[in-house]
Amino acid sequence: MIDFFTFLLIGLTVGCIYALIAVGYTMVYGIIKLINFAHGEFYMVGAFVGYYVLVLGFGAQIGGRELGLIPLLVATLAAGVATGVLAVIVERLVYRPLRKSGRIVALLAALGVSLFLQNAGQQTVGAKDRPFPNTMTLQRYPRFKLVAGDVKAGEVARRDISVVYSVPLEGGRLTLVENLAQRGNTISAESVEKLDEILRNAAREGVPAAIYAYPAVTVSNKDGIILIALALITLLLYLLVQHSRFGRAMRAVSHDFEAAELMGINVDRVIAGTFFIGAFVAGIGGTLGGGMYYSKLSPLMGLMFGLKAFVAAVIGGIGSIPGALVGGLALGIAEALVYGYVSFLYADAFTFGILILMLLVKPSGLMGKPSSDKL
Amino acid sequence: MILVFGFMMMHGCGESGGANQALIGANLELTGSEASWGKDSQQGIELARDEINARPDQKIKLKFIFEDDKSDPGASKDAMKKLVTQDGVLAVIGAVGSSRTIPAADVATDEKVPLMTHAATNVTIVKRSEYVSRICFNDDVQGGAMAHFARATLKADSAVMIVGNGDPYSEGLCASFKRVFEAQGGKITEQLAYQKGAQDFKTQITSLKQLNPPVVWVPGYFNQVGPLIRQAREAGFQAPFLGADGWDDPQLFTLAGPAIKGNYFSNHFNPYGTDATTVGFVKKFEARFGTRPGAMAALAYDAAYAMADAVNRAKELKPEAIKNAINTIKDLKGVCGTITMGPDREVTKDVLILETGEDKYLFKELIKAADTK
Numbered sequence: 001m002i003d004f005f006t007f008l009l010i011g012l013t014v015g016c017i018y019a020l021i022a023v024g025y026t027m028v029y030g031i032i033k034l035i036n037f038a039h040g041e042f043y044m045v046g047a048f049v050g051y052y053v054l055v056l057g058f059g060a061q062i063g064g065r066e067l068g069l070i071p072l073l074v075a076t077l078a079a080g081v082a083t084g085v086l087a088v089i090v091e092r093l094v095y096r097p098l099r100k101s102g103r104i105v106a107l108l109a110a111l112g113v114s115l116f117l118q119n120a121g122q123q124t125v126g127a128k129d130r131p132f133p134n135t136m137t138l139q140r141y142p143r144f145k146l147v148a149g150d151v152k153a154g155e156v157a158r159r160d161i162s163v164v165y166s167v168p169l170e171g172g173r174l175t176l177v178e179n180l181a182q183r184g185n186t187i188s189a190e191s192v193e194k195l196d197e198i199l200r201n202a203a204r205e206g207v208p209a210a211i212y213a214y215p216a217v218t219v220s221n222k223d224g225i226i227l228i229a230l231a232l233i234t235l236l237l238y239l240l241v242q243h244s245r246f247g248r249a250m251r252a253v254s255h256d257f258e259a260a261e262l263m264g265i266n267v268d269r270v271i272a273g274t275f276f277i278g279a280f281v282a283g284i285g286g287t288l289g290g291g292m293y294y295s296k297l298s299p300l301m302g303l304m305f306g307l308k309a310f311v312a313a314v315i316g317g318i319g320s321i322p323g324a325l326v327g328g329l330a331l332g333i334a335e336a337l338v339y340g341y342v343s344f345l346y347a348d349a350f351t352f353g354i355l356i357l358m359l360l361v362k363p364s365g366l367m368g369k370p371s372s373d374k375l
Numbered sequence: 376m377i378l379v380f381g382f383m384m385m386h387g388c389g390e391s392g393g394a395n396q397a398l399i400g401a402n403l404e405l406t407g408s409e410a411s412w413g414k415d416s417q418q419g420i421e422l423a424r425d426e427i428n429a430r431p432d433q434k435i436k437l438k439f440i441f442e443d444d445k446s447d448p449g450a451s452k453d454a455m456k457k458l459v460t461q462d463g464v465l466a467v468i469g470a471v472g473s474s475r476t477i478p479a480a481d482v483a484t485d486e487k488v489p490l491m492t493h494a495a496t497n498v499t500i501v502k503r504s505e506y507v508s509r510i511c512f513n514d515d516v517q518g519g520a521m522a523h524f525a526r527a528t529l530k531a532d533s534a535v536m537i538v539g540n541g542d543p544y545s546e547g548l549c550a551s552f553k554r555v556f557e558a559q560g561g562k563i564t565e566q567l568a569y570q571k572g573a574q575d576f577k578t579q580i581t582s583l584k585q586l587n588p589p590v591v592w593v594p595g596y597f598n599q600v601g602p603l604i605r606q607a608r609e610a611g612f613q614a615p616f617l618g619a620d621g622w623d624d625p626q627l628f629t630l631a632g633p634a635i636k637g638n639y640f641s642n643h644f645n646p647y648g649t650d651a652t653t654v655g656f657v658k659k660f661e662a663r664f665g666t667r668p669g670a671m672a673a674l675a676y677d678a679a680y681a682m683a684d685a686v687n688r689a690k691e692l693k694p695e696a697i698k699n700a701i702n703t704i705k706d707l708k709g710v711c712g713t714i715t716m717g718p719d720r721e722v723t724k725d726v727l728i729l730e731t732g733e734d735k736y737l738f739k740e741l742i743k744a745a746d747t748k
Contacts, residue, residue, distance in 0.1 A: 003581060003585065006581050007578065007581065010575075010577045010578060010581070014575065062629045063628075063629070063632060063633070122406075127406055127407060127408070127410060128410065128411065128626070129408070129598050129626070129630065130629070131629050131630050131632070134632075138609040140610075140611070160611040162611060176633060177608075177609070179608060179611050179612070179613040180613075181613070182584065182587060182611060182612060182613050182614075183584075184587050185587065185613075214611060220609075294574045294575065294602070295602070295605075295630075296574045296602055296630070301574075304572065336578060339578035340578050340581065340582075343568070344540075344567070344568050344569060344570065344573075344578060344579065345540055345568055345570065348570070
């Protein structure tokens with residue numbers, strides 16, 4: 001049962017990242033019936049913009065001080081805006097001239113844009129994996145404070161025990177978590193010695209240090225940030241689409257492209273705006289998901305995530321924004337449960353199996369409107 | 376690329392390079408996910424090449440053509456074919472990764488041109504034919520050494536293995552670790568897996584915490600092992616991870632962060648070693664390239680010297696004669712130990728066990744080749 005909740009939480013966070021990408025797929029499809037296969041690359045670009053904002057703008061160093069929430073927020077928003085602008089440029093240069101050329105042509109162009117961005121990335125920033133700057137140390141909650149006397153050598157630990165302390169660094173500090181014992185292991189004399197040393201040093205330097213015990217199921221601060229980000233974006237999208245002038249125009253274009261044009265709606269601007277919003281959300285997903293959460297950046301990082309998010313959008317019903325959110329979360333959780341209970345090796349096969357099954361059985365998805373021609 | 380091209384322009388693409396020049400290929404991971412190893416190897420070869428060609432008694436000069444296998448098995452086969460059939464090289468050094476060396480070894484066998492790998496450790500590689508040889512220890516030796524280390528030094532009675540799915544390097548090492556660990560009285564409680572390119576190891580770590588083993592054997596590459604160790608420590612899992620030479624890259628420290636401290640891996644070379652040979656090599660390398668050499672650079676350096684030795688002793692400058700000379704190399708001193716080719720075209724070397732410190736490797740112990748069985 002403990003496992004089940006742990007896997008569920010992992011799936012929920014990964015599902016949020018899928019959902020952030022799936023939103024853009026579904027919005028663009030909803031409005032011009034284009035599967036924008038370059039969308040995964042927007043996620044990648046977002047991660048790199050966030051990276052460079054932190055490195056160049058905030059002087060982040062690998063293994064350096066932790067930057068905290070404000071720089072992360074700035075980087076995330078900058079990533080969203082930059083990615084959004086990139087999407088508008090791509091739309092203007094590639095998709096708009098091809099809008100009358102048929103959907104297969106546009107689809108092929110999207111694949112081209114995807115490959116172009118991957119290779120341009122490898123040329124400019126290199127193919128190596130790189131870690132994301134240290135914005136915050138991963139901390140797990142809930143946790144219970146212990147005192148030094150509670151950790152005794154020779155006893156079996158009933159919970160995971162760690163000591164959290166910080167060391168001052170130039171221009172800030174670095175929080176460190178030292179694991180002392182794992183639930184079920186005997187606490188070693190070495191661990192107690194290490195604990196004493198850390199506490200002594202912390203007292204001498206005048207920095208905070210605390211010992212914590214963790215229950216079996218915990219949520220991290222990074223999980224929390226991603227969950228909150230998705231909730232906020234969901235709320236904003238709802239307000240935008242349902243309660244704004246632009247949203248009404250979007251719905252009109254989606255409903256009937258030509259009629260909307262005849263009614264005086266500036267269709268080009270609505271489409272550009274849709275691309276901006278979709279890529280904005282994907283860029284945020286890139287910085288928070290690929291950057292802060294996974295801390296592993298490479299120009300090819302958008303490939304698999306883009307495909308998975310596409311599956312999520314299809315599951316939810318492509319064209320439907322609530323569908324993309326539900327589809328993303330459902331796919332993330334289902335994958336985590338397959339990882340946990342079946343095998344890690346079958347997770348990708350499972351994901352794409354779902355795609356095929358969904359297209360065969362219910363091509364309109366969980367929340368999409370039935371229609372006669374998809375893709 | 377530009378360098379290689381310029382090189383060819385200057386010298387022309389003559390058949391094997393003429394009477395007093397030997398044309399040697401190098402098939403390396405110059406781009407792609409393991410590019411840092413290929414680059415390291417190229418620098419090792421370049422350093423050795425210039426030293427060898429500057430020796431007054433070196434009558435036959437060595438000329439190298441570097442080809443990129445893009446860290447990809449298919450591209451490795453193409454690169455090898457190009458070297459052998461178009462450039463007409465006498466012999467080839469490479470590749471680093473086993474998955475790239477296996478297709479190259481097949482081409483070497485078909486085309487009857489010797490391939491000397493400086494760093495690929497999968498056991499099957501040199502068994503392909505007499506045209507394939509190796510100057511480092513193989514996975515049987517290094518997996519066995521780590522199993523012996525886990526039993527004898529860390530006193531672990533059980534272990535969990537994490538295999539990189541579909542990667543012959545990782546699979547071979549898991550097989551040899553398991554064999555020796557069980558022969559020495561240990562028990563493998565579970566084998567977990569991950570896929571190439573995976574970034575998220577939280578589910579494997581959940582299983583690890585549940586299984587609670589005293590050590591974890593994860594013979595993967597640095598670019599996945601780094602994040603795995605970081606995520607494991609973040610989740611509160613504290614047993615040491617053990618690995619092999621695939622860990623050896625400075626990126627391991629940046630990808631894992633402070634979590635890297637206190638884990639162990641087997642290696643060919645310790646760039647932080649204090650003996651005279653190591654210090655001398657590191658100094659020369661740093662003076663020329665501005666970075667500290669990794670094990671791949673050291674092995675490639677040794678391989679270039681081994682190739683020079685074979686070229687000098689060969690009866691004629693033909694692939695067949697070079698092959699015979701390679702297979703009879705004896706007592707050649709290198710920075711990664713002495714090279715004596717056995718009848719199975721393998722060398723016998725002791726295995727270096729390194730502990731990962733915060734930002735460098737610390738010498739832990741030397742496991743004798745005899746203890747790895």
